[in-house]
Amino acid sequence: MPVRPLNVGVIVKLEPDFSEGNVSYNPDGTLNRAETKNILGPHSAAATLAAFYCKVKYDAKVAIGTMGPPIANQALRQAQLISNADELHLYSDRIFAGADTLATAEVLRLGVSRMNKGLGADIVISGHRASDGETGQTGPQTAWKLSYPFIGNVIDFHIDQEGRSIYAKRFISLYGFYDVIEEIQAPLPVFISADPSYKPSFNTISERLSVARNLNEARNKADNFEKYLQVYNSEGLGADPRYVGLPGSPTIVYKVEKIPKAKAKRRVEFVDGNDTVQLDMVAKKLLQLMTEAPIK
Amino acid sequence: MERYDVAIVGGGTSGLTALRQLANLGKQAVLLEAGNTAGTKNISGGILYSKKPKNGRVYNIEDVFGREFIDDAPYERPITRYILHATSKDKLYSIDLTPVHEYQINYAYSVLLSKLIPWLAKEASDMSEKMGGGIISGVHMRSVRWEQGSSDIVIDTDELEPFRVKAVIAADGVNSELAEVTKARNKFSSEQLYQGVKVVIKLPETILEERFNVTSEEGAAHLFAGDVTMNHIGGGFLYTNRDTISLGAVYHMDSLMDNPVEPSRLMDTLIRNKLVAEFVKDRVPAKKSSQALISKDEEIRQHFMAVKLLKTWNNLRSEYYSRDGIKRLIESGKYGTKDEIGSRIAFLENELVEKYNYEFGDNYVELEYSTKLIPDGKRCRMKAPYYKNILFVGDAAGRGVFVGPRIEGLNVGIDDAVRAANAVARSLDRNNFDEQYLGNFYTKSVEESPYTRDMKEIDKDYLKIFLDCSKNIPKDIVGSRYGMIFKLMSSGTLRGIAVGFANMLGFDRLLPLVESVDTYVNVPVELADRLGKTIDSNYVPSTPSLQERIAKLDYNDDTFPHIQVTKPRSEFMQKMVSLCPTRCYSCENGDVILQHEGCIECGTCAYETLWRHPRGTKGVSYKYG
Numbered sequence: 009m010p011v012r013p014l015n016v017g018v019i020v021k022l023e024p025d026f027s028e029g030n031v032s033y034n035p036d037g038t039l040n041r042a043e044t045k046n047i048l049g050p051h052s053a054a055a056t057l058a059a060f061y062c063k064v065k066y067d068a069k070v071a072i073g074t075m076g077p078p079i080a081n082q083a084l085r086q087a088q089l090i091s092n093a094d095e096l097h098l099y100s101d102r103i104f105a106g107a108d109t110l111a112t113a114e115v116l117r118l119g120v121s122r123m124n125k126g127l128g129a130d131i132v133i134s135g136h137r138a139s140d141g142e143t144g145q146t147g148p149q150t151a152w153k154l155s156y157p158f159i160g161n162v163i164d165f166h167i168d169q170e171g172r173s174i175y176a177k178r179f180i181s182l183y184g185f186y187d188v189i190e191e192i193q194a195p196l197p198v199f200i201s202a203d204p205s206y207k208p209s210f211n212t213i214s215e216r217l218s219v220a221r222n223l224n225e226a227r228n229k230a231d232n233f234e235k236y237l238q239v240y241n242s243e244g245l246g247a248d249p250r251y252v253g254l255p256g257s258p259t260i261v262y263k264v265e266k267i268p269k270a271k272a273k274r275r276v277e278f279v280d281g282n283d284t285v286q287l288d289m290v291a292k293k294l295l296q297l298m299t300e301a302p303i304k
Numbered sequence: 305m306e307r308y309d310v311a312i313v314g315g316g317t318s319g320l321t322a323l324r325q326l327a328n329l330g331k332q333a334v335l336l337e338a339g340n341t342a343g344t345k346n347i348s349g350g351i352l353y354s355k356k357p358k359n360g361r362v363y364n365i366e367d368v369f370g371r372e373f374i375d376d377a378p379y380e381r382p383i384t385r386y387i388l389h390a391t392s393k394d395k396l397y398s399i400d401l402t403p404v405h406e407y408q409i410n411y412a413y414s415v416l417l418s419k420l421i422p423w424l425a426k427e428a429s430d431m432s433e434k435m436g437g438g439i440i441s442g443v444h445m446r447s448v449r450w451e452q453g454s455s456d457i458v459i460d461t462d463e464l465e466p467f468r469v470k471a472v473i474a475a476d477g478v479n480s481e482l483a484e485v486t487k488a489r490n491k492f493s494s495e496q497l498y499q500g501v502k503v504v505i506k507l508p509e510t511i512l513e514e515r516f517n518v519t520s521e522e523g524a525a526h527l528f529a530g531d532v533t534m535n536h537i538g539g540g541f542l543y544t545n546r547d548t549i550s551l552g553a554v555y556h557m558d559s560l561m562d563n564p565v566e567p568s569r570l571m572d573t574l575i576r577n578k579l580v581a582e583f584v585k586d587r588v589p590a591k592k593s594s595q596a597l598i599s600k601d602e603e604i605r606q607h608f609m610a611v612k613l614l615k616t617w618n619n620l621r622s623e624y625y626s627r628d629g630i631k632r633l634i635e636s637g638k639y640g641t642k643d644e645i646g647s648r649i650a651f652l653e654n655e656l657v658e659k660y661n662y663e664f665g666d667n668y669v670e671l672e673y674s675t676k677l678i679p680d681g682k683r684c685r686m687k688a689p690y691y692k693n694i695l696f697v698g699d700a701a702g703r704g705v706f707v708g709p710r711i712e713g714l715n716v717g718i719d720d721a722v723r724a725a726n727a728v729a730r731s732l733d734r735n736n737f738d739e740q741y742l743g744n745f746y747t748k749s750v751e752e753s754p755y756t757r758d759m760k761e762i763d764k765d766y767l768k769i770f771l772d773c774s775k776n777i778p779k780d781i782v783g784s785r786y787g788m789i790f791k792l793m794s795s796g797t798l799r800g801i802a803v804g805f806a807n808m809l810g811f812d813r814l815l816p817l818v819e820s821v822d823t824y825v826n827v828p829v830e831l832a833d834r835l836g837k838t839i840d841s842n843y844v845p846s847t848p849s850l851q852e853r854i855a856k857l858d859y860n861d862d863t864f865p866h867i868q869v870t871k872p873r874s875e876f877m878q879k880m881v882s883l884c885p886t887r888c889y890s891c892e893n894g895d896v897i898l899q900h901e902g903c904i905e906c907g908t909c910a911y912e913t914l915w916r917h918p919r920g921t922k923g924v925s926y927k928y929g
């Protein structure tokens with residue numbers, strides 16, 4: 009009996025591009041999203057790579073969804089370039105505005121059920137968290153709403169399609185103590201979040217060939233990504249207005265503070281690279297620092 | 305273990321041609337390339353010839369890649385003029401060898417491999433994918449083995465699980481590891497090799513065209529013999545690309561071993577030749593040393609501002625002097641007329657001079673420094689280029705033609721690759737990979753190639769054209785010995801007899817006589833001294849230091865050294881201290897030690913070391929090639 013094809017759903021988030029240094033704030037200290045350059049966040053990119061892994065390894069169908077304003081298109085295109093996704097979903101409606109993680113999870117739950125021609129997803133993958141909303145709750149909450157088991161910080165996984173289960177390794181850092189790698193088996197459907205360090209590895213010729221083929225396809229698809237884009241509003245998703253947007257958000261934001269730029273503790277000293285006496289001093293200093301450094 | 309029909313090791317011009325030809329024949333093949341992407345490890349001079357020999361046929365690149373090669377491939381310029389210069393200090397005697405260059409060719413294009421190879425790779429892999437094959441880059445073949453009772457070859461790599469194939473095409477270049485692990489041939493010795501050194505120099509398109517007196521559809525090649533090689537057997541070349549120049553030289557390794565000079569210094573000598581200097585000269589900004597006392601903060605601020613201005617100046621100027629650049633700038637709406645762009649450039653220059661203490665003057669802009677060995681097919685071609693069911697092609701088989709100043713390695717490798725692919729396809733059809741059926745068939749095919757003839761004997765028609773080009777040289781000028789040969793050769797019948805006799809002697813005995821310091825250095829120097837005209841120029845290029853040259857290269861350092869020194873005290877290794885192009889070797893207490901991080905994988909030290917390429921994606925990546 010042929011195994012049924014694997015359906016993968018990825019939820020990603022458009023994020024301000026902090027790396028560019030062109031983050032802009034409103035006068036009240038909140039992020040000015042309209043003026044800040046947006047990209048597919050690094051955490052979302054890791055999730056997208058995990059989907060690419062499924063594509064290469066299991067010839068999976070991949071759908072990528074995001075909730076956000078229409079400019080989120082670009083992040084979806086970027087995600088398609090990475091993963092060769094077959095469907096791109098944008099969940100966009102004015103009434104979604106002001107959503108906290110729980111209300112977002114509601115939209116995403118509905119979105120997932122629309123993915124892959126309405127078949128949903130055997131695995132839903134999210135990033136570990138987003139760079140601009142440090143809570144890391146959206147993933148687990150969406151999993152909870154979908155009633156899928158949740159596995160966080162996944163660094164490696166494989167799927168037993170016939171046995172319909174996932175074998176995953178997750179990375180747990182017990183800060184200051186030691187790191188643990190936990191191996192977990194769970195039934196499908198499942199929700200996983202990719203650890204930021206997640207990097208798929210492809211070790212056989214056939215996988216490498218498939219990587220090349222998929223990336224090629226992805227480039228062609230992304231060139232006219234609108235063809236793969238499906239935009240859903242609240243009605244299209246069949247959302248209950250009580251559970252989305254502001255009304256669906258129990259979180260109360262008390263105050264947002266602009267993080268003041270800390271004064272650097274480092275001091276810069278200029279040294280003339282041609283002056284042997286000065287260089288000697290640098291060497292001595294390095295040696296001293298190295299001998300004093302605690303070995304962790 | 306996964307199975308494929310064919311594996312090709314090496315994604316240079318030879319390997320890619322083999323892949324495409326197999327795909328053309330409907331065969332599945334996977335190509336392994338160690339570089340991060342195909343085209344990052346390959347160096348050439350390089351003129352790519354398409355040829356039409358009078359006897360027999362060769363396979364040219366367009367026979368495999370189709371008409372698209374001529375229409376779409378990113379080659380640089382058709383080379384339409386070919387001039388040899390005999391040099392002695394600031395004197396120069398020039399001979400127009402265009403007829404020699406045009407002998408038996410369809411065309412000759414200058415190419416930069418880092419641009420050309422990605423195009424070939426895309427074309428080859430698109431086609432190969434349809435057959436279930438393709439290119440896998442970033443993978444380094446480590447070894448091959450045969451399992452008992454099977455002719456299948458198991459390939460081990462540093463990156464992937466082993467896999468199994470029915471035949472292998474070895475296109476892994478002059479320092480072939482497949483040749484090394486199978487012992488299919490000996491390592492090439494210094495007598496069989498040339499060291500090729502090259503720099504790519506920037507020169508805006510229309511300035512280049514004016515200077516070399518060529519149109520946009522033409523290009524020039526200038527060859528140099530005489531004192532430019534610092535008394536070594538070899539010669540210099542300068543080929544015009546679209547908006548760069550490939551300047552380089554090849555030196556017989558024996559001659560370098562006798563008289564070791566650092567490649568970077570050899571290159572400096574070539575660049576400082578008056579004519580070369582005039583050819584590469586451009587308007588270049590330089591920072592004046594400043595006495596002004598300013599704070600470090602201010603200095604850094606000024607530096608960043610200046611860098612920004614320089615970048616804009618540079619881009620704008622490249623556009624200004626390029627064929628389509630002005631059109632592009634005007635269409636973008638940023639500028640109205642050509643003059644406007646010109647005055648903007650002048651304004652930027654002025655800013656740099658007035659505010660940031662820069663000055664503009666004559667110099668040249670070096671983009672990339674590279675070195676690689678070249679096998680001299682006359683001396684080292686594999687007579688039976690196979691081992692079991694592995695076929696060797698191109699540089700890996702030691703097959704390259706040096707005829708006069710002309711280097712033909714690219715086209716020879718392409719011809720080999722087609723022959724190897726055809727032989728393998730035939731074996732696949734019959735499922736017969738015996739030496740008799742595969743190896744011998746391929747050997748026979750290669751032996752029939754006119755290129756092999758060029759590696760075996762002197763072509764008297766070619767010689768005649770050569771002599772016709774040099775007929776203005778007074779016979780007595782080149783010393784009595786050469787004068788006599790000239791006289792002998794100028795008569796049709798006597799030439800025929802002489803060449804026949806020479807071919808009977810064979811290259812083995814002939815070459816040491818012909819390829820001598822006399823031929824390559826003394827005669828040209830005498831020619832230039834006595835007949836040459838003086839080049840009137842007082843521009844002396846300031847060449848970058850080796851450190852600066854290395855700093856421009858891209859490396860992905862491998863923590864494991866890919867080369868092991870086994871004879872730290874040998875005479876050969878002592879010479880590597882000078883001959884390694886990036887000074888990876890040094891001598892401590894009489895022992896030669898290696899620091900592999902700067903290695904550009906040229907292969908010069910391979911003869912007496914345990915030599916491997918770095919693991920996949922590691923090592924140097926060239927941007928021009």
Ligand SMILES: Cc1cc2nc3c(=O)[nH]c(=O)nc-3n(C[C@H](O)[C@H](O)[C@H](O)COP(=O)(O)OP(=O)(O)OC[C@H]3O[C@@H](n4cnc5c(N)ncnc54)[C@H](O)[C@@H]3O)c2cc1C
Pocket residue numbers: 313314315316317318319336337338339343345346347348349350351352353443444445446475476477478480481500501502552553554675676677678697698699700704711712713714715716717917
């Ligand atoms: C300075 C100079 C000037 C030249 N001028 C000319 C000229 O004007 N005209 C001309 O026709 N020829 C010229 N040649 C010669 C010509 O460049 C070569 O003959 C040609 O590039 C050889 O091509 P190839 O595909 O056989 O080998 P290469 O281009 O050397 O390709 C070998 C490939 O194999 C890969 N590889 C090696 N080992 C492994 C491994 N173990 N696993 C995976 N991959 C591996 C390498 O990364 C590389 O990409 C010149 C050469 C030099 C150096």
Ligand code: SF4
Pocket residue numbers: 867880883884885886887888889902903904905906907908909910
């Ligand atoms: S160490 Fe590397 S760069 Fe130096 S001679 Fe050897 S191969 Fe060439």
